[in-house]
Amino acid sequence: MPQINDSKSEIVPRLQGLHLFHFDGAPCAQRVRFVLGEKNLQRGRDVKFDSVSPGTLAAATGTWISRSVSLIKKQNMSAEYARIHPDMVVPALAHDGRLYLESMDIIEYLDQAFGGPSFIPSDPGKRQETLALVEQAKELHLSLRYVSFRWSLGRLAMLSAKEQANLKQLAQGGNDRENLVAFYEAFSNKGIPQQVFDEHLLELHKALSVLNQKLGDGRNYLTGDILTMADVFWAMKLLRLIETGYLVSEHHPLLFAWYERIYRRPAFQQEVMLRNRLLNWVWRSKAAVERMLGLGLDPALKHLLAA
Ligand SMILES: N[C@@H](CCC(=O)N[C@@H](CS)C(=O)NCC(=O)O)C(=O)O
Structure with a gap:
């Protein structure tokens, strides 16, 4: 509950x-x-x-x-x-x-x-599979944070010493379960070290490869033919990774086709893209320019995979 x-x-x-x-x-x-x-x-x-x-x-x-x-x-x-x-x-x-x-x-x-489609299957097996995929997406939230902060947000997201102190003070009223204080302190003072970035990018690649494999049996969505909370969690991760320059279509083609099915849904266009177009365009343009220069996330990923 x-x-x-x-x-x-x-x-x-x-x-x-x-x-x-x-x-x-x-x-x-x-x-x-x-x-x-x-x-x-x-x-x-x-x-x-x-x-x-x-x-x-x-x-x-x-x-x-x-x-x-x-x-x-x-x-x-x-x-x-x-x-x-x-x-x-x-x-x-x-x-x-x-x-x-x-x-x-x-x-x-x-x-x-509320009524409408349910995002948690009633079948116990499918329910368990859905929740496990959601948990995995949640665990990889930190990996996405490291990767996207390094490649798309960069210095823009750093906090000044005053802002860090303010954040620390505000966090005392709560649990800081999302680890914002430690994350922003390390990020704003030292950036994200290459090794940390590499580890998180590889973790994401590994997880996406498994999801891609799952879709190999022709299913439409991650746990079968019904859209569940697992699809919702992972689709938003893909949107962010694509904005950051991850070539999902090249590395995980079945997963890309799955993402496009979700992307085309009216609710995705209306509620996810409509007011996000400017930021989406900014991140994607940045990633495209970097790619042309042989920089950015994708060359970094290819280099890691070849190593
Ligand atoms: N476990 C939380 C995570 C929430 C979360 O981390 N939200 C991010 C946006 S995706 C945020 O608000 N970050 C604030 C920041 O980085 O300053 C949930 O799923 O609701």
Whole structure:
């Protein structure tokens, strides 16, 4: 049963209907928006994440209010957001004044609370397979963070000494389960060492190769012919890796075909791509230029695989 989190924020108890705290370019939030779209719950107004103005407190039935938390402006590392999500990450969902954290738990909650397609199979074997693939995707979240921070975000995402101190102080109010403090401290002061990057890139390559093999029996989705939470988690990882310059079509062709099937779904276009086009274009252009110069992620991967 998904956990209901006690919120320290004064805002959350005032929110009626569905409100999503998210960022358009963040894979962890894209998963949840995709599921909302598949369940035909429509994106309503876009408001400031901490807005309590009249008219922003109640979402109409069948819609959700978008409360964008800019990761670029580091709004997630603000005192107000830390009261909503003590780990200072997106997404967080509020429904009728209750707070749900963790994208996996949020999707499970949406499955129980709303109609439309279910993302967790009822068959016990398929359910177990789905949850195992989701867990694996979660474990590799750190690998994706290392790889994408080194190749697409670079210095842009580094924190100043003042920002690091602020983050440390805010984290004292929570558990820092997402390890932001240690990650940003190491990243902002030393960058990501080549060896660490290589290890994480190879881990991702290994996992994607296994998924590619799974699809060899002609199944449409990762656990069979039904779209599950496993597909949702892995599709957003692929989107991020492709943006970063990973040539999925070349290294894992069956997985690329699977990704394209998901990419073409109206909910993916509407909820994942529509407002992410600019960032997607920026990352992909950067990766394309790097590739032309013989730099970037793909030559690095090929070099590692040949070694
Ligand atoms: N386990 C969490 C992970 C959430 C997470 O790490 N979110 C990232 C975006 S994908 C984030 O907000 N990062 C903030 C940052 O790096 O500053 C979930 O699945 O909800």
